[in-house]
Amino acid sequence: MKYIEDFRNGNFAKVLSKEIAAQVNPNQFYQFMEFCGGHTHAIHRYGIPSLLPNNIEMIHGPGCPVCVLPMTITDKAIALSSLPNVILSTYADMMRVPGTGQKTLLHAKALGADIRMIYSANDALKIAQENPQKEVIFFAIGFETTTPPTALVIKQAKKLKLSNFSVFCNHVLTPVAMDSLLQSDEVKLDGFVGPAHVSIVIGSKPYEAVCKKYHKPIVISGFEPLDLLHSILMLIKQLNEKRCEVEIQYTRAVNHLGNAMSQEIMAEVLELRDQFEWRGLGFIPKSALKIRAEYAEFDAEQRFQLPDSVSQEHKQCLCGEVLRGVRKPMECKLFAKACVPENPLGSCMVSSEGACAAVYAYGRINA
Numbered sequence: 081m082k083y084i085e086d087f088r089n090g091n092f093a094k095v096l097s098k099e100i101a102a103q104v105n106p107n108q109f110y111q112f113m114e115f116c117g118g119h120t121h122a123i124h125r126y127g128i129p130s131l132l133p134n135n136i137e138m139i140h141g142p143g144c145p146v147c148v149l150p151m152t153i154t155d156k157a158i159a160l161s162s163l164p165n166v167i168l169s170t171y172a173d174m175m176r177v178p179g180t181g182q183k184t185l186l187h188a189k190a191l192g193a194d195i196r197m198i199y200s201a202n203d204a205l206k207i208a209q210e211n212p213q214k215e216v217i218f219f220a221i222g223f224e225t226t227t228p229p230t231a232l233v234i235k236q237a238k239k240l241k242l243s244n245f246s247v248f249c250n251h252v253l254t255p256v257a258m259d260s261l262l263q264s265d266e267v268k269l270d271g272f273v274g275p276a277h278v279s280i281v282i283g284s285k286p287y288e289a290v291c292k293k294y295h296k297p298i299v300i301s302g303f304e305p306l307d308l309l310h311s312i313l314m315l316i317k318q319l320n321e322k323r324c325e326v327e328i329q330y331t332r333a334v335n336h337l338g339n340a341m342s343q344e345i346m347a348e349v350l351e352l353r354d355q356f357e358w359r360g361l362g363f364i365p366k367s368a369l370k371i372r373a374e375y376a377e378f379d380a381e382q383r384f385q386l387p388d389s390v391s392q393e394h395k396q397c398l399c400g401e402v403l404r405g406v407r408k409p410m411e412c413k414l415f416a417k418a419c420v421p422e423n424p425l426g427s428c429m430v431s432s433e434g435a436c437a438a439v440y441a442y443g444r445i446n447a
Contacts, residue, residue, distance in 0.1 A: 087304030088126075096309040097131040103316045110136045111268060112315055113405055115258060116275035117144035117433020118303050124442035126305040132312065139267060139405040140435035142257055142361060143275060145222040146173040147403060147427040147434045150357045151393065153250055154179030156386045157219045160248060161185060161193040163384065167211060169196045169204040170219035173431040176424060180392055201229035205236060208245035217380050218247045225277040227251040227369065228342035231349035234371065234378050248380040249371050252356060254278050255286045256367040260358075262294040267405040271315040273308065274300035276330050283338025287326045295324045302330040349375055359393075359427060360400030399426035402435050409436040416440060 086092075104110065114120055120140050123129065129138060142148045154177050161168040168185070175185045175197060189195040194214075198204055204218035220230040230247060237245045254275060262269070274287060279300045287298050297318040301311035311329040318325060328334050349372060356368030371379040380386075393400065396414050401407035409415050409428065419425040421437055428434035432441070 084304065087302070087306045089306065092306055093131060093309060096306065096313060100131075100136070100309065100313050100316060101133050103313065103320060104133050104135060105320070106133075106135065108135065110270050110316065110319070111139055112136070112271050112273055112312060113139040113141040113261075113267070113269050114273040114301075115141040115143045115254065116273070116278070117147070117431065117438075118276065119143065119273055119301065119308065120435050121433055121438045121442075122303050122305070122308060124438045126308070127443075128305060128308050131309065136312065136316075138273075139269070140402060140409075141261065141272075141405055142358065142403040143223075143254075144403075144428065144431050144433040144435070145226070145252070146177055146431040147399065148252060148257075148358045148360070149177070149221060149250060149427070150359045151179045152357065152389045153221075154184070155389045157248060158183060158185060158188045158193075159387050160217050160219070160380060160384060161188050161195050163215070165213075165215055167194045167196060167207060167214045167216045168219055169198045169207055169216065171199075171221065172197050174219060174221060176430050177427050178394075178425065178430075180389060182394075182425065201226075201233045204247075205233045205242070205245065208237070208242050209240070212244055214244060216245050217384075218245070219250075220247050221250045223252060223254050223275070223278050224281045224346075227346050227350070228281065228339075231345045234349050234375050235345065237378050238375060243377070246378050246380040246383050247371065249350070249369060251350070251369045252358065253367050253369070254282075255290055256364060257358065257361065258287070258290045259293070260361055260364045260367070261404065262290065262296065264404070269296060269405075270319060271297040271299070273311050273315070274298045274326070276300065276302055276333065279328075279330070279334045279338070281339050281342050284326045284328050284334065284336050285338070291324055291326050297324050298326045300326070300328045300330050300334050302333070348372075358403075360403035394425050397426040399428045399436070402428050409439040412436070 208216035428436035
């Protein structure tokens with residue numbers, strides 16, 4: 081099959097839809113969580129819920145890297161950007177994520193802070209090379225997908241003896257968050273549609289402990305409509321056969337062990353934090369990475385004094401509950417009213433991978 085066109089074939093989608101309907105137990109209600117913002121986006125873009133029986137519910141999980149960061153992280157980034165002689169660089173979506181009092185990096189930039197949007201970690205390194213008289217801080221965020229480039233630029237900075245470059249590291253880990261979700265009784269899940277890009281880096285092996293501990297099947301899926309329908313069918317077959325395994329539907333990109341080179345650079349430069357705060361999930365032990373002591377000279381948390389703050393979400397914002405799968409975007413009173421993509425009050429409306437933004441963009445039926 082071709083990598084895009086054939087995976088969007090409407091006739092094949094109908095076949096898979098009928099097979100799913102034939103396989104489900106009509107007396108059972110299925111709840112599957114997708115743990116990837118790209119999957120959330122694709123589910124609504126392609127109208128996947130309309131192709132599923134009424135007794136299958138897709139629940140959005142904390143798979144959007146921008147969404148899961150608490151307000152305190154945005155507050156710290158804004159504080160760093162306001163320091164004298166500093167250039168702060170970060171990815172586009174982080175520019176609009178609200179911190180305390182709905183302040184964003186865009187607001188800080190409008191007030192005079194030198195904040196630059198970048199497309200890759202290497203862009204931040206180039207800014208430091210081109211501005212030796214400035215302190216250049218890279219505000220790094222994301223799951224395992226974007227972690228290797230961050231580790232690599234830190235290693236390159238050391239090799240180049242780039243003394244004006246540092247990283248504010250906020251990379252978080254997927255399997256640990258899955259474990260945290262399943263410890264709670266808030267949402268009864270029957271299985272996971274596992275993330276694609278994350279799994280290209282880490283492989284399928286790290287999910288096995290979660291799968292075994294909680295007896296929940298996990299199927300790592302691609303992003304196209306046929307990928308998602310096939311993955312849901314694979315989950316149903318596992319449940320019907322009383323199996324609990326980590327399976328790879330996205331075999332054209334994911335393998336069992338992942339990318340060894342990426343994992344090696346991550347392990348060399350970064351290590352586990354004792355704990356890290358996730359929006360909606362609270363503090364989760366061993367769920368994020370920090371820069372190792374050997375590279376402390378490039379750690380913004382070591383080089384600069386960061387403010388202590390407590391997350392104060394908008395009282396009516398349900399982002400935390402949406403990220404835990406407890407509430408749906410349309411249950412929020414702010415959704416599509418006070419909170420829209422042009423003026424997001426919560427992080428789930430900022431990124432295209434956020435559940436609220438996906439529902440807003442691609443229709444509010446079957447949300």
